[in-house]
Amino acid sequence: MGQDVASERLIELMEAYQQGSADAFDQIFGALAVPLRNYLTSLTRDRARGEDLMQETFLQMHRSRRTYMPGRPVKPWAFGIARNVYLMHRRSTARRAKYEAGTFEELPETPTLGLAELLPDRQELAAALKDVPEDRREAVLLHHVWGFSFREIGEMLGISERAAKLRSFRGIQGLRTSIKTEGAS
Numbered sequence: 001m002g003q004d005v006a007s008e009r010l011i012e013l014m015e016a017y018q019q020g021s022a023d024a025f026d027q028i029f030g031a032l033a034v035p036l037r038n039y040l041t042s043l044t045r046d047r048a049r050g051e052d053l054m055q056e057t058f059l060q061m062h063r064s065r066r067t068y069m070p071g072r073p074v075k076p077w078a079f080g081i082a083r084n085v086y087l088m089h090r091r092s093t094a095r096r097a098k099y100e101a102g103t104f105e106e107l108p109e110t111p112t113l114g115l116a117e118l119l120p121d122r123q124e125l126a127a128a129l130k131d132v133p134e135d136r137r138e139a140v141l142l143h144h145v146w147g148f149s150f151r152e153i154g155e156m157l158g159i160s161e162r163a164a165k166l167r168s169f170r171g172i173q174g175l176r177t178s179i180k181t182e183g184a185s
Helices: 003-018 022-044 047-063 074-096 122-131 134-145 150-157 161-184
Strands: none
Touching: 003 022, 003 074, 022 047, 022 074, 022 134, 047 074, 074 150, 122 161, 134 150, 134 161, 150 161
16 A cells, blocks of 8 residues: 555544544554554564554544544544654653653664664664663654654654754764764674
8 A cells, every 4th residue: 555545544533533533543553553552562662562553643643533633644633643742651651750851762673774784783773772872862763763754743743844854864863873882882
């Protein structure tokens, strides 16, 4: 199924879901659960927490389904909700206790940004990504791994398209620098 066809199908399903179709929700869940879980896992660096936040994302999508504007792409809307769920989680965790800097566990099964030939394994990529500032890492992952356009990333992050491009560019530069530095060690 092509990207445009899949996007159009999600739009149809979301509109049906707004009208109360439980079957449409099941299909939306089937199409978006894995990408959302992987995205949240890449932000939290914890697979179990990514799973929990994915479930929370779908709960928030259900609660805010009336805010979806018919005809608009569903995937950026859903990823925007996922990002807000992640940010709410991060804030609440910080309020309860000092923020724990967890280890960067395995990355989700995704492309390795065209840098695979430079890296012997995923752990080195994970370590290099850890060195990239969070805002830049998020832009890199959204564009190069999840395939969002810079316009869509800008909408999700509340920044301009140009700022999204700049964050991604600087993130890739930082990733390359980190990889070269580790490779020279």
